[in-house]
Amino acid sequence: MRRSRRYPQSLDAPWRRTLARLPRRLAAALAVVAAWSAAAPRLAAATGNPGGHCPVPPEAELEDTSSPDVVVGNGTPESCTGAAFVAAVAQGGVITFDCGPEPVTITLTETAKVFNDTGPRIVIDGGGKVTLSGGGQVRILYMNTCDPDLVWTTPHCQNQDHPQLTVQNLTFADGNASGEDPDGGGAIFVRGGRFKIANSVFVRNRCDAEGPDVGGAAVRVLSQYEGLPVYVTRSTFGGGPGLGNECANGGGLSTIGSSFTVLNSWFSHNRAIGIGANPPRQGTPGGGNGGAIYNDGNTFALRICGTRIENNVANEGGGAIFFVSNNGTGQLSIESSRIVANPSLGFETAGLPGIFLLGDPEPEIVDSVISAPAPGAGAAGGAALAALATLARRRARIPTVSAPPD
Numbered sequence: 001m002r003r004s005r006r007y008p009q010s011l012d013a014p015w016r017r018t019l020a021r022l023p024r025r026l027a028a029a030l031a032v033v034a035a036w037s038a039a040a041p042r043l044a045a046a047t048g049n050p051g052g053h054c055p056v057p058p059e060a061e062l063e064d065t066s067s068p069d070v071v072v073g074n075g076t077p078e079s080c081t082g083a084a085f086v087a088a089v090a091q092g093g094v095i096t097f098d099c100g101p102e103p104v105t106i107t108l109t110e111t112a113k114v115f116n117d118t119g120p121r122i123v124i125d126g127g128g129k130v131t132l133s134g135g136g137q138v139r140i141l142y143m144n145t146c147d148p149d150l151v152w153t154t155p156h157c158q159n160q161d162h163p164q165l166t167v168q169n170l171t172f173a174d175g176n177a178s179g180e181d182p183d184g185g186g187a188i189f190v191r192g193g194r195f196k197i198a199n200s201v202f203v204r205n206r207c208d209a210e211g212p213d214v215g216g217a218a219v220r221v222l223s224q225y226e227g228l229p230v231y232v233t234r235s236t237f238g239g240g241p242g243l244g245n246e247c248a249n250g251g252g253l254s255t256i257g258s259s260f261t262v263l264n265s266w267f268s269h270n271r272a273i274g275i276g277a278n279p280p281r282q283g284t285p286g287g288g289n290g291g292a293i294y295n296d297g298n299t300f301a302l303r304i305c306g307t308r309i310e311n312n313v314a315n316e317g318g319g320a321i322f323f324v325s326n327n328g329t330g331q332l333s334i335e336s337s338r339i340v341a342n343p344s345l346g347f348e349t350a351g352l353p354g355i356f357l358l359g360d361p362e363p364e365i366v367d368s369v370i371s372a373p374a375p376g377a378g379a380a381g382g383a384a385l386a387a388l389a390t391l392a393r394r395r396a397r398i399p400t401v402s403a404p405p406d
Contacts, residue, residue, distance in 0.1 A: 047199045048234030052264030052306025054336060060231035060263065062198050063166050065125040069093025076100050082108035085132065089141070092118025092163070097130050105131040105173070114143035116193075117151045120162035126170035128199070134175035136206075139185060141167070145192025145223070157192055158223040165190065168198040172218065175205040183208055184254055185220030186247065192223045196231040203239065207247040212278035212286030215254030215294045217245035217270065222258060229259040229301065237292065238269040238312070248274030248287030249322065250294030251312060257297030264306040267292040272314040272322075277346060288315030289356065290322030291342055299329040309339045309354070316346035317356035325359025332363040334370070341373040 070088040072095065073080035080099035088095045089112040097104075111134075114122055124141075126132070134140045143165050144150060146157035154160045167188070175187035182189065186205035202218035218237050221230050237252035238244035245251045251270025253260055272294070274287015291312030295302050302323055309320045319342030323332050342354030349357045353372035357363060 047201055047236050048264050049266045049306060049308045052234075052308070052336070054263050054306035056233050056263055057231075060196060060198070060233050060261070062168050063094070063121075063123040063125070065094050065096050065123055065168075067094070068096040068125075070095045072097045072106075073099040077102070077104045080104055080106050080130075082106055082110070086110060086112045089113065089122075089124070090115055090118075092122050094121070094123045094125070096125050097127060099130065103129045103131070105133050107133045107135045108138055108140060109135070111139045111142050113150060114141075114163055114165060115150050116143075116145050116153045116163055119164065120193075121164050121166075123166045123168070124170065125168050126200075128169045130169075131171040131173050133173045134187070134205070136174045136176055136204075138175070139177040139180055139187070139189060140172055140175040140205075141188045142185075143188075143190045143193065143195070144182070147191075159225060160192055161225045162193050164194040166196050166198065167200055169200065171201040171203065172205060173203050175218075177207040177220075179208065183211070183214040183220075184216040184247065184250075186217045186245065188219045189216070190219075190221045190230075192225070194225055194228065195221060196233075197235050198231075198233045199235065201236045201239065202245055202252070203243040205245040209246075209248055209273050210285035210287055211248045211274060212276070212280050213256065213296065214248045214274075214287065215250030215272075215290065217247035217251050217254075219253050220250075221253070221255045221260075224258045227259060227299070229261040229303070230255075232260060232262045232265055234263070235265045237265070237267045239266065241269055244269030244271055244312070246271045246273050248272065248285075249278075250290045250292075252292045254290065254294040255297070255300070257300055259301040259303075260293070260295070261301075261303045262293075262305070262307050266307065267309045267320075268311045270312045272316070272318075275315055277316040288346065289317045290314060291319040291344075291354075293321045293323075294318075295321075295323045295330070296326075297330070298325060298327045300325065301331040301333070303331075303333040303335075304337050305333075305335040307337045309337070310341050312342045312354075314342075314344050314346070317344055317348060318354065319344040319348070320354035321356070323355070323357050323360070328359045328361070330359045332357060332360045334364070334368050335366045337368045339368065339370045341371070343373055
């Protein structure tokens with residue numbers, strides 16, 4: 001008597017018909033893979049690394065937005081326009097959205113700009129339902145305390161404590177800062193004041209493809225007050241094939257001279273696509289450093305905790321992290337994190353696959369995994385092998401896994 005085959009309920013009819021034609025054992029194996037693929041939309045919807053459990057200091061937590069100063073929209077998706085968002089950011093204060101019960105994408109045709117004499121506390125909270133899109137044409141959000149068009153408020157614009165900008169519970173998609181001055185920051189550019197990111201997602205953002213220092217396809221930060229860090233908590237940069245952010249340097253984050261503290265977050269499929277490194281090799285435009293994160297300057301710190309950095313690529317140095325402290329005072333700390341399969345196609349530091357480190361003679365690396373792609377696999381092969389290994393370890397838990405899978 002022939003036994004009937006049973007497949008996961010998440011599989012649709014085409015998958016079931018295909019599997020029915022295959023030998024039983026092969027079909028059973030492919031059914032597990034297919035079920036994992038069917039779960040992918042749920043994975044992509046999560047923010048950050050749910051397996052990360054590093055403590056988040058109070059100043060890095062979500063801001064209270066229960067009493068907003070400005071609400072974008074009046075309850076319908078149609079009321080939530082790019083123009084309404086740009087006007088809200090110009091006004092400042094605590095900004096929330098009322099666009100109806102379903103997720104909504106707001107496409108901008110011009111960049112939203114923070115004015116330095118508003119706030120000083122400026123919070124933009126999407127409630128987990130709002131995607132801000134640059135439509136592949138414009139940078140999404142811009143704050144610059146040294147831009148006179150946005151009002152100078154102190155005689156030392158490069159070191160002032162306001163505005164204090166927070167973005168939380170938002171998705172930033174398809175921002176493009178190519179050709180902008182100042183450069184970098186396809187989704188967000190920040191100079192001066194204070195800045196933090198919480199529970200947010202950055203996908204398909206872009207900035208200039210060439211240049212030794214231009215960077216931050218998703219986020220570019222400069223001149224933070226008193227050298228205090230930019231907190232990035234429970235956030236995702238990329239998240240899968242076709243979702244990554246790309247720029248000459250720093251596919252996810254980029255800075256010259258500022259510090260990042262990255263907690264319980266996830267970086268994947270971001271790329272540093274420049275050619276020639278920094279300083280540029282003769283006959284090249286330069287760039288290609290820091291597939292996920294780019295840090296350059298003198299005294300600054302990069303702290304990574306509870307974070308996964310995987311399947312990012314740099315054409316030159318540091319498929320995961322490019323860290324250069326010119327005067328040797330920079331500090332790199334990696335704790336309870338996983339940095340795996342991040343090819344550096346040009347150069348990296350011996351013993352630290354995916355990382356180029358210059359200037360910190362004693363980086364602190366605790367309870368972390370740092371490894372290269374499987375030999376001969378290349379970036380795509382390494383990603384595939386990692387996915388299969390993940391599947392083998394967690395297949396019984398597929399229905400409840402949140403991105404990224406362990």
